[in-house]
Amino acid sequence: MVHASPEIDRLTTLLARLPGLGPRSARRLVLHLLKHRETLLVNLVQALEQTGEAVTTCSQCGNLDVRNPCAICSDARRDSSIICVVENVDDLWAMERSAVFSGRYHVLGGTLSALDGVGPEDLRIPGLVARARATGVGEVVLATSATVAGQTTAHYLVDMLAACDVTVSRLSLGVPVGGELNFLDDGTLGAAMQARRTLTPG
Numbered sequence: 001m002v003h004a005s006p007e008i009d010r011l012t013t014l015l016a017r018l019p020g021l022g023p024r025s026a027r028r029l030v031l032h033l034l035k036h037r038e039t040l041l042v043n044l045v046q047a048l049e050q051t052g053e054a055v056t057t058c059s060q061c062g063n064l065d066v067r068n069p070c071a072i073c074s075d076a077r078r079d080s081s082i083i084c085v086v087e088n089v090d091d092l093w094a095m096e097r098s099a100v101f102s103g104r105y106h107v108l109g110g111t112l113s114a115l116d117g118v119g120p121e122d123l124r125i126p127g128l129v130a131r132a133r134a135t136g137v138g139e140v141v142l143a144t145s146a147t148v149a150g151q152t153t154a155h156y157l158v159d160m161l162a163a164c165d166v167t168v169s170r171l172s173l174g175v176p177v178g179g180e181l182n183f184l185d186d187g188t189l190g191a192a193m194q195a196r197r198t199l200t201p202g
Contacts, residue, residue, distance in 0.1 A: 062107030
């Protein structure tokens with residue numbers, strides 16, 4: 001039985017950890033990279049190194065960018081009176097791709113989940129509350145997904161933001177039950193943002 005070298009096995013194992021890739025897909029990807037090592041593998045290694053060194057987490061919103069604060073937080077043309085709360089960075093990117101929102105963002109870093117051991121202390125909730133209390137902020141849009149975890153997180157945030165002098169709203173029409181933001185098309189996201197509804201504690 002022929003075995004791959006330790007280097008190839010290690011690369012295959014690491015790639016298999018990526019979302020959507022299992023061991024077989026990872027092996028095919030490794031073979032493709034090695035077959036095109038001059039035109040693809042070398043450039044990929046360089047891009048990974050440069051990205052790993054350059055990209056940082058925005059201290060204000062949690063976005064990923066090469067500068068801190070990120071380009072969105074630094075853009076004076078954005079509406080600072082409204083904050084859109086998303087679960088993860090890919091949700092923020094989905095919102096930006098749809099071009100339906102021109103305010104600021106806040107990335108929670110996930111959702112509340114008792115089964116997974118994720119509590120309020122594991123998310124960027126204190127930073128959101130502090131931003132909501134800041135002068136000039138008038139609305140917080142909860143753009144968490146329509147999953148059970150997303151709904152639970154939204155209800156918790158409504159209670160946490162109750163003491164802040166802001167309107168709390170939620171994406172509405174167009175987001176299917178169980179839907180995640182980064183899988184929705186631009187038109188659906190646009191309709192959901194336009195039809196957002198105000199939420200109240202309790």
